[in-house]
Amino acid sequence: MEWFNVISARLRALFGREAVISDIEEELRLHVEMETEANIGRGMTPEEARLAARRSFGNPGRMAERAYEVRGGGIVETFWQDIRYGVRSLLKQPGFAAVAVLTVALGVGANSTIFSFVNGVLLRPLPYREPGRLVLLDETAPKRGVNAMGVSFPNFEDWREQNRVFEDIAAYNAGSYTLVGDGEPEQMRGARVSSGLFEILGVAPTMGRTIRAEEDRPDNDTVVILGHGLWQSRFGANPEIVGRTISLNNRQHTVIGVMPPDFRFPEVADLWIPMALDEQRWTRNDHGLDAVARLKPGVTLEQAQAEMAAIAARIEEQNPVTNEGLSVSVSGLHKGLVGDYRQALLILLGVVGFVMLIACVNVANLLLARASARQKEISIRAALGAGRWRIVRQLITESLVLGLAGGALGLVLAVWGLELLLAAIPIEFPFWMKFNLDWRVLTFTAGVSLLTGVVFGIAPALQASKVDLNETLKEGGRSAAAGAGHGRVRSLLVVAEVALSLVLLIGAGLMMRSFLRLQHVNPGLNPENVLTMTVSLPRAKYKEQEKRPAFFGQLLERTRALPGVEAAGAASNLPLSGSLWGRSLTVEGRPVLSVGEAPMINYCVITPDYFRSMGIPIMTGRDISETDAKDALKVTVIDERLAREYWPEESAVGKRVRFGPPESNEPWFTVVGVAGEVRHERLDRQTRKTVYVSYQQIPEPQMTLTARTSSDPAALATAVRARVKELDPDQPVTNVRTMKEVVARSVWQPRLYAILFGVFAAVALVLASVGIYGVMSYAVSQRTHEIGIRMALGAQARDVLKMVLGQGLLLALIGIVIGLGAALALTRLMATLLYSVSASDPTTFAAIALLLMGVALLACYIPARRAMKVDPMVALRYE
Amino acid sequence: MSQVKADLLQGTLDMLILRAVSLGPLHGYGIIQRIRQMSEEMLNVEQGSLYPALYRIEQRDWLTSEWDTNETGRRAKFYSLTRAGRRQLKIEEESWDRLALAIAKVRQAT
Numbered sequence: 001m002e003w004f005n006v007i008s009a010r011l012r013a014l015f016g017r018e019a020v021i022s023d024i025e026e027e028l029r030l031h032v033e034m035e036t037e038a039n040i041g042r043g044m045t046p047e048e049a050r051l052a053a054r055r056s057f058g059n060p061g062r063m064a065e066r067a068y069e070v071r072g073g074g075i076v077e078t079f080w081q082d083i084r085y086g087v088r089s090l091l092k093q094p095g096f097a098a099v100a101v102l103t104v105a106l107g108v109g110a111n112s113t114i115f116s117f118v119n120g121v122l123l124r125p126l127p128y129r130e131p132g133r134l135v136l137l138d139e140t141a142p143k144r145g146v147n148a149m150g151v152s153f154p155n156f157e158d159w160r161e162q163n164r165v166f167e168d169i170a171a172y173n174a175g176s177y178t179l180v181g182d183g184e185p186e187q188m189r190g191a192r193v194s195s196g197l198f199e200i201l202g203v204a205p206t207m208g209r210t211i212r213a214e215e216d217r218p219d220n221d222t223v224v225i226l227g228h229g230l231w232q233s234r235f236g237a238n239p240e241i242v243g244r245t246i247s248l249n250n251r252q253h254t255v256i257g258v259m260p261p262d263f264r265f266p267e268v269a270d271l272w273i274p275m276a277l278d279e280q281r282w283t284r285n286d287h288g289l290d291a292v293a294r295l296k297p298g299v300t301l302e303q304a305q306a307e308m309a310a311i312a313a314r315i316e317e318q319n320p321v322t323n324e325g326l327s328v329s330v331s332g333l334h335k336g337l338v339g340d341y342r343q344a345l346l347i348l349l350g351v352v353g354f355v356m357l358i359a360c361v362n363v364a365n366l367l368l369a370r371a372s373a374r375q376k377e378i379s380i381r382a383a384l385g386a387g388r389w390r391i392v393r394q395l396i397t398e399s400l401v402l403g404l405a406g407g408a409l410g411l412v413l414a415v416w417g418l419e420l421l422l423a424a425i426p427i428e429f430p431f432w433m434k435f436n437l438d439w440r441v442l443t444f445t446a447g448v449s450l451l452t453g454v455v456f457g458i459a460p461a462l463q464a465s466k467v468d469l470n471e472t473l474k475e476g477g478r479s480a481a482a483g484a485g486h487g488r489v490r491s492l493l494v495v496a497e498v499a500l501s502l503v504l505l506i507g508a509g510l511m512m513r514s515f516l517r518l519q520h521v522n523p524g525l526n527p528e529n530v531l532t533m534t535v536s537l538p539r540a541k542y543k544e545q546e547k548r549p550a551f552f553g554q555l556l557e558r559t560r561a562l563p564g565v566e567a568a569g570a571a572s573n574l575p576l577s578g579s580l581w582g583r584s585l586t587v588e589g590r591p592v593l594s595v596g597e598a599p600m601i602n603y604c605v606i607t608p609d610y611f612r613s614m615g616i617p618i619m620t621g622r623d624i625s626e627t628d629a630k631d632a633l634k635v636t637v638i639d640e641r642l643a644r645e646y647w648p649e650e651s652a653v654g655k656r657v658r659f660g661p662p663e664s665n666e667p668w669f670t671v672v673g674v675a676g677e678v679r680h681e682r683l684d685r686q687t688r689k690t691v692y693v694s695y696q697q698i699p700e701p702q703m704t705l706t707a708r709t710s711s712d713p714a715a716l717a718t719a720v721r722a723r724v725k726e727l728d729p730d731q732p733v734t735n736v737r738t739m740k741e742v743v744a745r746s747v748w749q750p751r752l753y754a755i756l757f758g759v760f761a762a763v764a765l766v767l768a769s770v771g772i773y774g775v776m777s778y779a780v781s782q783r784t785h786e787i788g789i790r791m792a793l794g795a796q797a798r799d800v801l802k803m804v805l806g807q808g809l810l811l812a813l814i815g816i817v818i819g820l821g822a823a824l825a826l827t828r829l830m831a832t833l834l835y836s837v838s839a840s841d842p843t844t845f846a847a848i849a850l851l852l853m854g855v856a857l858l859a860c861y862i863p864a865r866r867a868m869k870v871d872p873m874v875a876l877r878y879e
Numbered sequence: 880m881s882q883v884k885a886d887l888l889q890g891t892l893d894m895l896i897l898r899a900v901s902l903g904p905l906h907g908y909g910i911i912q913r914i915r916q917m918s919e920e921m922l923n924v925e926q927g928s929l930y931p932a933l934y935r936i937e938q939r940d941w942l943t944s945e946w947d948t949n950e951t952g953r954r955a956k957f958y959s960l961t962r963a964g965r966r967q968l969k970i971e972e973e974s975w976d977r978l979a980l981a982i983a984k985v986r987q988a989t
Binding site: 002005006024027028030031033034035056057 | 906907908926927930934940943944945953954955956959961962
């Protein structure tokens, strides 16, 4: 039980000065009583006895104090003392404290900003019941290298029937729906979902109920669930909303429920209707759905993956034509949704980590300089009996105070920084990504502040406490001995700073170069002065297929008549807008391939003059024209890459192609023209080749208008909208943007990286320059005496300049060399984020090295000049 | 026997305290008494120096303390020797013996 007593005594001493003192006082009191008794036994009267006892003890109050001092207040008491002392000593040097706190704040602020962002995307659990048990299912074609094909409805139904590893699976498909009534006609974002989806997610409606299985059928699906926001904004939070009917895409749907606030599955949906797909229209070849499932208790992800792969193999056997080479991937829901961004986010965290390191180095340097100045104070404390450990503890406590103060300010900066970051990202975040300062962010910030306090405090503390009492307490102690040791550490820190900054600057340089290259990529079209807007005709309203091209034909006619419009057309998929339609291609006269091997092309329905409005050249043949009508010869315009691939020696005009699965009975389309290549999917590389068909022959209900204007395209938007309203007052338009905006938006990620890297690298450069300047400055001031001697012995001012500059530049050079090595190793990690720039691009490396050398030169120059101006007489006199 | 002024050096007082407690747990007052008793009244520890010494020894984990009641029912804080304390006592006594031997040699040398 001995150890128990030891520990509990320690604990008691730790907490509460009062407890310890009263304990002592009681012990002493009892001692006095015993002495009193003994005195009575010796024959004194009770009063005399007590007085004698007290007297032999001395002053009990002072005794208690002395005893307490010996016993000590424990760790907590001394800690508190150290904190108060640290704060006081920082306040005595407000300049130093301000610079140090600001530096830490910059580092912590940057880190917390990025961490909050990463937290919202990667770390916060999804807002569903037991989100760890949810998985994302997708179809894959591993042999073709496709791993996110989209799910087809019949495959999904087979999965649901055959699996034994999921509690339930649901399919969903985000889309937009025209809502009419109770206000202006509006295009709402919503989703078709299988019955059972909400149960899989574990989210219950606040009003009404969810979709029943029998409503998930094409003939019985006229129900809708509203989102909370939509219910409030459009329906005035009407408590009687359940049972009302609303018009969606020209069909009447009955409201059966309202979901809780802040639920917009899958991303930004405001309403949900039953999937209700029929196998006629949605064949095994139409991969357009997403699927989510909940694992049965006890089933692991690997087990589910294995089972689904087996099921996919079985389906492939039974449906060899459609499902050849297709398999299934099962991944954790969160990972499946954001896995692609993980790498970039981790890189960002690494970058801000570097910035934090540089900030730490700076503050460590500042502390070292300050510790040199405090040598006398520390030596006195040592002489008075403070052990080395005690002094180190006190200095580190001071650093922790600095760290926390910087951290608090950094948190404020982070709030602001996060706002800026989110504003710079043009996409609408899914509802489940929340970027606020939750406990994870606060813990992270506090942890980083404390950690950096220790990191930058430990070297100076250890250095400073290493005192040679004799040297420093001597009258005029110039801390020469301490200076040498300090000098080495400071030089090391400068080298580290230069190296770290170099790595960051190179990263930034690469990112910016990459982004600039990207900006200069020719997308194949001329985005200047082009207005775009999407019109989505509800299928139910425009059931007769002829009505659709009729609408668009008329709309375009009226649009062309507007003043300032040079050309107008429309396309089902606007380039670089994320809108894609993939189909298989079969070329006449070439071997018929299986569906797994047939090439996938980008299928685009266009109107005449679309090419002209977008500035896409027609290389040979002609554009789609109005004569390519419903019953005329089926025509197509292909892009030049396709023409060159299949008919490199001859003209492609007159050749025939077919779309869809190879064995289907789709009609043949005759090539009438070849258009210039367009970067349809992404700006940074060629993807699928594009094939264009006539809007009259393939009547698509959703088309995006493109109008080339002679002046500002945005000014025309209202006029075009009015034309739409003329034709159909209930038809809303969406995505009103200029083509320039569309292109810019398509590269928002590289732009963001370039900006972020640039900002952080700039901060690092500033910190490093200040650091180098500070160290050189201090070194010079320490060596004033030595410089004076040199000059007295005949050294010219020029020589002194050379000496100081030389030393500074040597350090910088070492740092640059180390930094180059580190950069070569590390930039490899971001190679995938770069466009057309190698991760070891020599030009960038060389340019940045020179830049940093130049900055170091400048930072050393000013102190060097000061060294030059040293008056030897003054220096020698100065002790 | 005349009393030796117990204005003893810190280390010596520690050794006496440890010795006294080695025979069994004692409270502060009892430690003074036992030292007096063991030295046949020659050593009388100053009350003022006792408690600081006791607390210091306790800080070094050579003693542990526990509140308890003695035979007469009075509450008191009893100190007992720890294993480390027992070792420290041995070290101090050995070093004291060596010192005494050295001094004796010096005194005998002419």
